[in-house]
Amino acid sequence: xxxxxxxxxxxxxxxxxTATVSRAxxxxxxxxEHTRRKVxxxxxxxxxxxxxxxxxxxxxxxxxxxxxxxxKDATVLDEFYAGICEGIMQSANHSEFQLLVSTAEDWLHNVxxxxxxxxEGVILGGDAKAELVSExxxxxxxxxxxxxxxxxxxxxxxxxxxxxxxxxAVEHLIFRGHRHIAMIAGQFSPYISRERYTAFRxxxxxYGLPADDIRLCELNVESAxxxxxxxxxxxxxxxxxxxxxxxxxxxxxxxxxxLGLQIPEDLAVVGFDDSSICPMLEPELxxxxxxxxxxxxxxxxxxxxxxxxxxxxxxxxxxPTELRIRRSV
Amino acid sequence: xxxxxxxxxxxxxxxxxTATVSRAxxxxxxxxEHTRRKVxxxxxxxxxxxxxxxxxxxxxxxxxxxxxxxxKDATVLDEFYAGICEGIMQSANHSEFQLLVSTAEDWLHNVxxxxxxxxEGVILGGDAKAELVSExxxxxxxxxxxxxxxxxxxxxxxxxxxxxxxxxAVEHLIFRGHRHIAMIAGQFSPYISRERYTAFRxxxxxYGLPADDIRLCELNVESAxxxxxxxxxxxxxxxxxxxxxxxxxxxxxxxxxxLGLQIPEDLAVVGFDDSSICPMLEPELxxxxxxxxxxxxxxxxxxxxxxxxxxxxxxxxxxPTELRIRRSV
DNA sequence: CTGAAAGCGCTAACAG
DNA sequence: CTGTTAGCGCTTTCAG
Numbered sequence: 234x235x236x237x238x239x240x241x242x243x244x245x246x247x248x249x250x251t252a253t254v255s256r257a258x259x260x261x262x263x264x265x266e267h268t269r270r271k272v273x274x275x276x277x278x279x280x281x282x283x284x285x286x287x288x289x290x291x292x293x294x295x296x297x298x299x300x301x302x303x304x305k306d307a308t309v310l311d312e313f314y315a316g317i318c319e320g321i322m323q324s325a326n327h328s329e330f331q332l333l334v335s336t337a338e339d340w341l342h343n344v345x346x347x348x349x350x351x352x353e354g355v356i357l358g359g360d361a362k363a364e365l366v367s368e369x370x371x372x373x374x375x376x377x378x379x380x381x382x383x384x385x386x387x388x389x390x391x392x393x394x395x396x397x398x399x400x401x402a403v404e405h406l407i408f409r410g411h412r413h414i415a416m417i418a419g420q421f422s423p424y425i426s427r428e429r430y431t432a433f434r435x436x437x438x439x440y441g442l443p444a445d446d447i448r449l450c451e452l453n454v455e456s457a458x459x460x461x462x463x464x465x466x467x468x469x470x471x472x473x474x475x476x477x478x479x480x481x482x483x484x485x486x487x488x489x490x491x492l493g494l495q496i497p498e499d500l501a502v503v504g505f506d507d508s509s510i511c512p513m514l515e516p517e518l519x520x521x522x523x524x525x526x527x528x529x530x531x532x533x534x535x536x537x538x539x540x541x542x543x544x545x546x547x548x549x550x551x552x553p554t555e556l557r558i559r560r561s562v
Numbered sequence: 563x564x565x566x567x568x569x570x571x572x573x574x575x576x577x578x579x580t581a582t583v584s585r586a587x588x589x590x591x592x593x594x595e596h597t598r599r600k601v602x603x604x605x606x607x608x609x610x611x612x613x614x615x616x617x618x619x620x621x622x623x624x625x626x627x628x629x630x631x632x633x634k635d636a637t638v639l640d641e642f643y644a645g646i647c648e649g650i651m652q653s654a655n656h657s658e659f660q661l662l663v664s665t666a667e668d669w670l671h672n673v674x675x676x677x678x679x680x681x682e683g684v685i686l687g688g689d690a691k692a693e694l695v696s697e698x699x700x701x702x703x704x705x706x707x708x709x710x711x712x713x714x715x716x717x718x719x720x721x722x723x724x725x726x727x728x729x730x731a732v733e734h735l736i737f738r739g740h741r742h743i744a745m746i747a748g749q750f751s752p753y754i755s756r757e758r759y760t761a762f763r764x765x766x767x768x769y770g771l772p773a774d775d776i777r778l779c780e781l782n783v784e785s786a787x788x789x790x791x792x793x794x795x796x797x798x799x800x801x802x803x804x805x806x807x808x809x810x811x812x813x814x815x816x817x818x819x820x821l822g823l824q825i826p827e828d829l830a831v832v833g834f835d836d837s838s839i840c841p842m843l844e845p846e847l848x849x850x851x852x853x854x855x856x857x858x859x860x861x862x863x864x865x866x867x868x869x870x871x872x873x874x875x876x877x878x879x880x881x882p883t884e885l886r887i888r889r890s891v
Numbered sequence: 892c893t894g895a896a897a898g899c900g901c902t903a904a905c906a907g
Numbered sequence: 908c909t910g911t912t913a914g915c916g917c918t919t920t921c922a923g
Contacts, residue, residue, distance in 0.1 A: 251900090256909085259901095283900085286680050292902060316637070318663070319639050322639075323665075453841075455841070487844050566916095568917085579895075580916090581895080582894075584916095585892095616899090616916030620916075
């Protein structure tokens with residue numbers, strides 16, 4: 234099979250130097266209209282297209298970024314991180330970045346040394362380890378954290394307004410007259426767990442309400458259902474439950490149903506994340522919407538800014554959340 | 563900032579030629595133990611690691627593959643395709659492939675010419691267009707289809723056993739004594755829609771049962787619920803519903819509940835895909851499990867085989883499904 | 892088993 | 908605005 238045409242072939246056919254061909258593709262404005270046309274025609278005729286590898290080699294720049302998900306659960310690319318990934322994908326493609334996707338674990342295992350230097354920037358999703366960040370930064374790789382924050386580093390973090398989201402959820406319940414609001418909290422990444430947990434306590438306190446009816450559960454429906462069963466069988470049953478994600482809310486709804494409680498009449502439930510399951514539940518679940526896609530896009534934008542040396546950026550980019558009100562409250 | 567160490571630095575420090583350093587890294591077995599150690603030590607001392615770009619340039623091989631999702635829905639990376647993606651990711655990393663992820667649309671828009679040749683293989687997920695395939699193949703890119711089949715091309719397709727899955731679902735219902743089984747079908751990619759649809763009709767026919775109670779719906783819960791409402795309010799109400807995915811099943815459950823029907827007593831429901839929502843629904847949804855992850859892994863394996871010139875492979879790789887029985891039947 | 896040397900395809904000064 | 912030329916860092920014959 235004939236190897237692909239190179240810049241030399243185009244140069245020859247069009248009668249200009251390789252430098253001009255190169256310019257015609259990467260800096261069209263620096264080439265006279267007429268010349269440019271000749272070049273493009275020749276390229277067309279030869280089915281030529283620039284070789285990104287060679288280009289990267291010459292420019293010492295790869296335009297390659299990576300999205301590393303730092304997470305150990307069975308399913309890494311859950312709805313949340315997949316949403317972020319979509320945003321990143323789209324943004325990356327529109328900025329002519331190439332996007333590599335991997336889990337942090339695999340990355341460290343197989344590719345760290347071999348690839349680190351060919352990646353110009355990394356978006357770290359979830360529970361990134363400080364040592365990963367420092368290694369990356371020490372190698373001159375630009376780093377953006379998403380859905381996480383880390384102190385002690387000079388880096389950009391993109392997060393949703395967790396506390397604001399909790400506030401929207403809890404205040405909605407309070408304004409509806411609920412006084413005894415319980416929380417069922419799942420163990421997500423440290424950052425997220427902490428934010429949602431402490432936000433709940435703070436906000437309840439702010440309204441002078443007790444925040445002592447709190448249960449923890451594992452990240453599966455059964456565990457959430459169990460926790461909710463225990464919660465709802467107390468003598469002093471809460472009138473509302475704030476679940477720290479939608480799956481837990483689903484478990485709560487199941488428990489309520491088993492105990493013969495009507496939702497929202499006997500128990501109001503609000504979830505978090507506004508995942509695709511919300512409208513599938515009966516009744517539909519009120520939940521705090523997070524714009525994952527937008528988060529992903531922002532990551533790329535900020536990474537780009539970092540790579541372009543414009544780091545006069547807000548260190549922490551916070552995205553507002555939005556309460557999606559449905560029938561469960 | 564000091565530029566990264568190169569093979570020359572290692573060569574100098576270790577006192578061997580660059581060729582030997584190169585071999586020590588890519589063909590260790592062709593270098594004498596002693597020499598190799600010297601090289602590794604020097605490399606270590608310098609924090610050297612080979613530059614993949616340069617390597618790719620010299621070898622004319624990039625070890626880069628891409629996963630392109632051909633799908634237009636709002637959310638591209640849904641649970642199904644994300645699952646496949648995870649499998650691909652893992653497999654790719656273990657084979658020291660670099661994985662690019664994109665939507666087919668973005669790909670065509672921005673990067674086709676610029677990148678096509680640096681990608682050695684492509685996994686096309688979903689509803690790939692024939693022209694994309696032929697363009698890719700004409701450029702010498704190895705192509706594997708996942709969750710789709712296409713005739714007229716010489717390519718490997720990885721699919722789950724859709725017909726087998728439908729059979730598991732429907733036979734389960736039949737064996738439980740159901741005779742009037744309706745289907746609510748969503749409009750997925752042509753391939754999937756067709757398979758599930760025709761499989762249902764064929765299997766019902768095989769058992770001498772009428773397969774004429776069929777409804778179509780859009781891909782959202784509301785539409786599914788509507789369709790189910792209409793279905794269940796007929797004079798001759800079916801005793802079981804086969805939904806072509808879990809979301810539709812969720813809509814069916816909602817409709818049943820609204821009509822005061824008990825599940826599974828008054829109506830049995832079975833879904834498809836066994837997505838994460840199944841255990842969240844009340845009652846938990848029986849569904850046909852598809853091993854998405856494994857599908858992704860298989861894609862990479864076959865792509866690899868193609869790239870290594872071992873194309874004596876089954877053209878179509880079919881993965882068995884498994885009925886996950888829960889309380890909805 | 893090891894070394895010398897010729898590229899891989901493109902870009903970026905530097906001249907003109 | 909365009910051409911010349913020296914690399915970018917590594918692999919790979921081909922000799923030794």
